[in-house]
Amino acid sequence: MKLLSSETKNKVLDSMVSIIDRERETILEANKKDLEAFNKEDQALYDRLVVNDTKIDGMIKAIEEVKNQEDPVDQDISDITLDSGLKITNKTAPFGTIMIIYESRPDVTIEAAVLAFKANNKILLKGGKEALNSNIILEKCWHEALEKNALSKEWIQLLHLKREETQEFLKNPPEKIDLIVPRGGERLIKFVKDNASCAVLISGRGNNFLYVAEDADWEKTVKVIINAKTDKISGCNALDKVLIDKRIPDYENKLKELQAVLTQLNVELVVDYKVGKILTEEEVIKTQDIWFEEFLAMKLLIAEISSEDAAIDMINKFSGGHSAVILTENRALAKQFMQQVDNAAVYHNASTRFTDGGQMGVGAELAISTDKLHHRGPLGLKQLVTNKYYVYGDGHIRV
Missing domain, CATH: 3.40.309.10 (Aldehyde Dehydrogenase; Chain A, domain 2)
Known part of the structure; x- marks a missing residue:
């Protein structure tokens, strides 16, 4: 995906805030369908599934906080000039395409997407079947915000895959995926690690x-x-x-x-x-x-x-x-x-x-990483970039 200006990205996020606020009732109705179909015996998962006005306010706040943060892309990390005259600048750069697999929480459909998009990454969202109705309406909101600003819906996509289809997708992705973040229990994490063909960043268990x-x-x-x-x-x-x-x-x-x-x-x-x-x-x-x-x-x-x-x-x-x-x-x-x-x-x-992005001053988070590469702890906006070296010469050759 091409590099977008900060202004363009922020316009999309402004649009998204207005759309979510406008679609409150539609989002709540969709979530109601998910809640009615859910087995309430798993109280923790049920709590994560619930969307109410407070949760929607939180989604809007997350988008606004990310919009107001400095664009993390194309920032200088280091800048040196060697004795040879070769100038080497290390800059931040997008990952490219990020896939996140998560259970329940529809608000992840907002937080993960807003972070990935502001960091100029395309994101593939694989939510759990228990939140399907909620996620579908939230994806529609994203697509409206993108198209309103003349951008492709491909930036933010919800994947509708069953377990076997997800397994095949991970092993043989139809497009290049640069990073996968499984956000859930140990079974989900093991499933992704066993099947993925690209880098996996673990959002591990608590305990x-x-x-x-x-x-x-x-x-x-x-x-x-x-x-x-x-x-x-x-x-x-x-x-x-x-x-x-x-x-x-x-x-x-x-x-x-x-x-x-x-x-x-x-x-x-x-x-x-x-x-x-x-x-x-x-x-x-x-x-x-x-x-x-x-x-x-x-x-x-x-x-x-x-x-x-x-x-x-x-x-x-x-x-x-x-x-x-x-x-x-x-x-x-x-x-x-x-x-x-x-x-x-x-x-x-x-x-x-x-241990939460908002509480630790990071803002919205993609996950809490328990990996050591490339980052550990809350994955906020600044952590959703990699780096890239820009080397400037004048006919330099190595001898």
């Missing part, structure tokens, strides 16, 4: 851990755990595991206090056998596999840990590489933890719920 150090402020600890666990169970930044240092003062009473607070909030608890000796009425873990599990539910595993080093080892072994927290008043201890834990985001005395 986020929190370590309560020996000197942690207990009031802060309870506050952070409650927020990280209960604020939004469907978020990949929700808390799943709590490791409590056995050396904390009044250990048993604090465990019982935490149990009482979480139980009152309808959080199901699972405990290791050591904590189970104190919280005798709670379910004790039956298999080590649970340590790898992302719950996406009002469920929390609480375990005893002997030290910060043991907590770091546990997190690096079992977590999804997403977010981890230490509760401590010791800054040196926090620094060591944050340096040693191999996660995309590490926190000192704060909730994992902040």
Whole structure:
């Protein structure tokens, strides 16, 4: 796709804001059809599927925020002139064509597309069948905005593919795809990695851990755990595991206090056998596999840990590489933890719920990357470009 001016791209986004606002009722009606057809037993997925006026306001805000950000394309990264006189400039450049595969959330159809388009990428959207009606109307809005500004609908396309067709598409794409981002559970990620024939950037599972150090402020600890666990169970930044240092003062009473607070909030608890000796009425873990599990539910595993080093080892072994927290008043201890834990985001005395593009100052995000190449963490506008070298000579030859 050709390079577009910032003015042209921003005009499309202005049009899109007006169109979405105008089509509120149509979007809500389409989403209602999706919700009526959905099995509500999967509460986390159902929550992600819901579109309401607040969600539509969020879509509009995301578009406006991206429009107001500086165009990330054709920005100088470095500019040097060698002794030979050869001038070498490294600039940002679009990826080309990005494909995103995602489950439920219709707002991804807005956020992913607005980011890709502003970064001058074509985007192929493969949403889940559960959000089909919602995604179709949102795609129509995009196409109207593009055509209103004399641009091809090819910039933003919703793919209508079944599982077998998606598998074939990944193996033998009908056009060149430069990057695929699977955004969902482990089965989806494995499916894409097993079948894709181009670069895959992983938006991995959550399975986020929190370590309560020996000197942690207990009031802060309870506050952070409650927020990280209960604020939004469907978020990949929700808390799943709590490791409590056995050396904390009044250990048993604090465990019982935490149990009482979480139980009152309808959080199901699972405990290791050591904590189970104190919280005798709670379910004790039956298999080590649970340590790898992302719950996406009002469920929390609480375990005893002997030290910060043991907590770091546990997190690096079992977590999804997403977010981890230490509760401590010791800054040196926090620094060591944050340096040693191999996660995309590490926190000192704060909730994992902040691992989000908007909360981290990135704005709208394509996904939270748990990969290390080319970027880790929220994938915002600045992260949806690659780079390109411009080399200027005057008959230079290498000798």
